[in-house]
Amino acid sequence: MKRVAYLQFSPRLGEAEANRKRLAELLAGRHADVIVLPELAVSGYALTPDLLARTAEPAEGPTAEMLTALARSTGAHYVCGIAERADGAHYNSAVLVGPRGLVSVYRKLHLFGFEFELFAPGAQAPRVVEAAGMRLGLMICFDWIFPETMRCLALAGAQLVCHPANLVLPHCPEAMITRCLENRVFAVTANRIGDESRDGTELYFIGSSQLVTPAGEVRGRADVDEETFHLAEINPDEADDKTLSSGNDLFAERRPELYGRLLD
Amino acid sequence: MKRVAYLQFSPRLGEAEANRKRLAELLAGRHADVIVLPELAVSGYALTPDLLARTAEPAEGPTAEMLTALARSTGAHYVCGIAERADGAHYNSAVLVGPRGLVSVYRKLHLFGFEFELFAPGAQAPRVVEAAGMRLGLMICFDWIFPETMRCLALAGAQLVCHPANLVLPHCPEAMITRCLENRVFAVTANRIGDESRDGTELYFIGSSQLVTPAGEVRGRADVDEETFHLAEINPDEADDKTLSSGNDLFAERRPELYGRLLD
Numbered sequence: 138m139k140r141v142a143y144l145q146f147s148p149r150l151g152e153a154e155a156n157r158k159r160l161a162e163l164l165a166g167r168h169a170d171v172i173v174l175p176e177l178a179v180s181g182y183a184l185t186p187d188l189l190a191r192t193a194e195p196a197e198g199p200t201a202e203m204l205t206a207l208a209r210s211t212g213a214h215y216v217c218g219i220a221e222r223a224d225g226a227h228y229n230s231a232v233l234v235g236p237r238g239l240v241s242v243y244r245k246l247h248l249f250g251f252e253f254e255l256f257a258p259g260a261q262a263p264r265v266v267e268a269a270g271m272r273l274g275l276m277i278c279f280d281w282i283f284p285e286t287m288r289c290l291a292l293a294g295a296q297l298v299c300h301p302a303n304l305v306l307p308h309c310p311e312a313m314i315t316r317c318l319e320n321r322v323f324a325v326t327a328n329r330i331g332d333e334s335r336d337g338t339e340l341y342f343i344g345s346s347q348l349v350t351p352a353g354e355v356r357g358r359a360d361v362d363e364e365t366f367h368l369a370e371i372n373p374d375e376a377d378d379k380t381l382s383s384g385n386d387l388f389a390e391r392r393p394e395l396y397g398r399l400l401d
Numbered sequence: 402m403k404r405v406a407y408l409q410f411s412p413r414l415g416e417a418e419a420n421r422k423r424l425a426e427l428l429a430g431r432h433a434d435v436i437v438l439p440e441l442a443v444s445g446y447a448l449t450p451d452l453l454a455r456t457a458e459p460a461e462g463p464t465a466e467m468l469t470a471l472a473r474s475t476g477a478h479y480v481c482g483i484a485e486r487a488d489g490a491h492y493n494s495a496v497l498v499g500p501r502g503l504v505s506v507y508r509k510l511h512l513f514g515f516e517f518e519l520f521a522p523g524a525q526a527p528r529v530v531e532a533a534g535m536r537l538g539l540m541i542c543f544d545w546i547f548p549e550t551m552r553c554l555a556l557a558g559a560q561l562v563c564h565p566a567n568l569v570l571p572h573c574p575e576a577m578i579t580r581c582l583e584n585r586v587f588a589v590t591a592n593r594i595g596d597e598s599r600d601g602t603e604l605y606f607i608g609s610s611q612l613v614t615p616a617g618e619v620r621g622r623a624d625v626d627e628e629t630f631h632l633a634e635i636n637p638d639e640a641d642d643k644t645l646s647s648g649n650d651l652f653a654e655r656r657p658e659l660y661g662r663l664l665d
Binding site: 289306318381390395397398 | 510511512513514522524525526527543546547548549552553556557570572575576578579580582583617645647648649651654655656657659660661662663664665
């Protein structure tokens with residue numbers, strides 16, 4: 138069995154140092170195998186170009202350092218959304234960090250709304266990373282609405298999809314049930330709470346962080362506006378069995394020879 | 402605007418002639434552009450090989466003839482599930498029939514449970530048919546759990562997905578909301594009601610037929626056990642706009658160059 142958790146909280150916009158300090162406090166003494174934090178958990182969401190420049194950091198930067206230090210005392214792996222600076226560009230990224238430091242970085246493939254003004258989209262296919270004795274897949278927020286993202290992760294063998302989010306639209310928590318059912322994987326969505334509305338654009342984050350099982354069971358859905366740390370035990374091997382009670386194997390019975398249009 | 406409808410009812414197992422007669426009665430005088438009927442609406446579901454042999458028919462068979470005659474008086478197009486006999490095999494099929502007769506036949510790609518003992522799976526990629534002034538996509542029941550089915554239909558330009566079903570598992574009605582949201586199409590699921598449990602296998606059909614809009618709005622979800630004809634007006638052109646209020650275009654922003662694994 139593995140212990141997986143999410144932390145739902147509200148970062149302060151543009152205050153990277155304060156947010157890292159707060160994360161270190163909130164996570165101190167929290168033991169788990171994997172802990173998922175929200176998207177852009179260090180920078181905040183409603184960034185201006187100026188705030189982005191001030192809060193962005195390399196994948197192996199101060200946030201990874203802080204999480205590595207934490208991991209050495211808790212034994213946990215962390216998935217944390219950061220504004221990443223690399224190769225003269227910015228990415229909406231998630232770092233996977235464990236006791237030995239940075240393990241992997243994922244750059245969001247499908248940007249939402251005004252994020253196109255700030256970030257370059259990732260250029261690497263969804264891939265699976267072994268960590269904490271599991272096969273982990275990373276995706277970020279709006280990636281959920283493209284079924285291809287989680288499908289690619291599941292086909293690559295992901296057992297647990299770690300899903301940092303800054304959700305404002307209402308549909309994702311329910312849709313993640315479909316995603317887990319169709320792919321027979323676990324998923325942890327770590328959403329933020331709070332309000333970063335500005336310039337007439339409403340940005341109320343919907344909380345509702347959750348763990349969903351391969352059978353589509355929701356475990357521990359958080360409130361819409363409450364800071365929450367939630368831990369659950371899962372058996373990741375359940376995600377390796379794609380068979381329903383009807384005997385249907387959802388992966389063996391795919392018909393990829395007829396799906397060519399998906400790559401158009 | 403187009404008028405689209407479903408008929409939720411309970412066929413009698415193995416009584417094709419009686420079911421056709423009942424369908425003709427239930428549909429007489431019902432005017433609409435497209436009316437979707439359940440999967441295997443003429444043969445019933447829990448078929449034995451013997452019952453299948455007695456209820457199967459060619460696509461251009463007695464059911465298409467009955468629906469053509471109906472269509473000449475109502476002007477409607479019908480999508481109806483039949484047990485199809487063709488080329489020495491049986492298929493779990495849906496026929497699309499209008500005033501000028503059979504328009505198209507779709508053979509279920511993803512069979513459920515014991516259906517593998519009775520039917521050959523379809524061998525043709527999901528495709529779109531123009532009828533009733535709309536671009537229609539056909540899929541059948543368990544096809545819903547494979548996101549590729551409806552994705553292929555939507556990428557081929559479907560505005561309305563016609564989805565005859567004999568659902569027994571509980572998840573599909575909610576999952577169809579995700580399917581419509583991710584593809585920005587309309588979908589009509591016409592499920593059956595009734596009980597064909599046998600040999601210790603429970604087969605209670607869950608009704609809950611519904612229309613879902615591209616915005617994920619459920620219109621007219623039927624009860625779990627009530628015979629229901631439901632008609633709604635839709636503007637199929639709404640399905641041609643893949644843009645969310647955030648400005649995101651869900652089709653233009655796909656990253657097919659990174660989705661290669663989907664065809665593995």
